[in-house]
Amino acid sequence: MKIGLFFGSFNPVHVGHLIIANYMATQTDLDRVWMVVSPQNPLKKKASLAGDYDRLNLVRRALEDNNKVEASDIEFGLPKPSYTIDTLTYLKEKYPKYEFALIMGGDNIATLHKWKNYEQILENYHIYVYQRPEYELGELATHPHVHVYEAPLMQISATYIRKCLREGKSIKYLVPDIVMEEIMASHLYQ
Numbered sequence: 205m206k207i208g209l210f211f212g213s214f215n216p217v218h219v220g221h222l223i224i225a226n227y228m229a230t231q232t233d234l235d236r237v238w239m240v241v242s243p244q245n246p247l248k249k250k251a252s253l254a255g256d257y258d259r260l261n262l263v264r265r266a267l268e269d270n271n272k273v274e275a276s277d278i279e280f281g282l283p284k285p286s287y288t289i290d291t292l293t294y295l296k297e298k299y300p301k302y303e304f305a306l307i308m309g310g311d312n313i314a315t316l317h318k319w320k321n322y323e324q325i326l327e328n329y330h331i332y333v334y335q336r337p338e339y340e341l342g343e344l345a346t347h348p349h350v351h352v353y354e355a356p357l358m359q360i361s362a363t364y365i366r367k368c369l370r371e372g373k374s375i376k377y378l379v380p381d382i383v384m385e386e387i388m389a390s391h392l393y394q
Contacts, residue, residue: 216365
């Protein structure tokens with residue numbers, strides 16, 4: 205089975221994330237996509253994140269009706285901050301029969317050379333890149349293990365959604381209804 209790993213803070217998960225995950229799960233050779241909720245991205249401040257299990261719960265709720273995409277908490281038990289190569293190594297040991305691939309935006313492939321052990325990632329894993337119009341892909345985009353897709357994109361950010369919530373503005377249609385209901389009931393980001 206070929207699993208695409210879509211890492212993110214998902215702070216909160218929104219329809220843009222879900223469109224990309226579903227596209228990769230249904231329109232590429234991936235069998236499934238795991239949306240890996242990252243407890244701490246080394247490039248982001250921990251203080252700006254909602255709780256790990258709050259974000260995981262929102263992703264799970266958003267995916268309740270999707271049998272090709274699921275939420276993963278695999279990084280919750282790993283050392284922090286989370287480095288992709290460490291997670292990949294752990295997954296390869298835990299699931300030796302699965303083949304893992306990374307899913308990332310064009311902004312990430314352009315800066316992949318700054319990641320811990322990026323050469324090992326490129327050598328041992330395929331990378332599924334969704335183009336982002338405002339970013340150049342860089343020279344790593346031509347690597348044989350990098351596959352570039354024209355997935356449908358939405359100009360939505362979790363930062364914008366959090367800002368709307370702080371200001372008491374509607375987030376309807378930016379997140380699935382069930383996610384909006386959970387956020388409102390738990391007063392997350394408000």
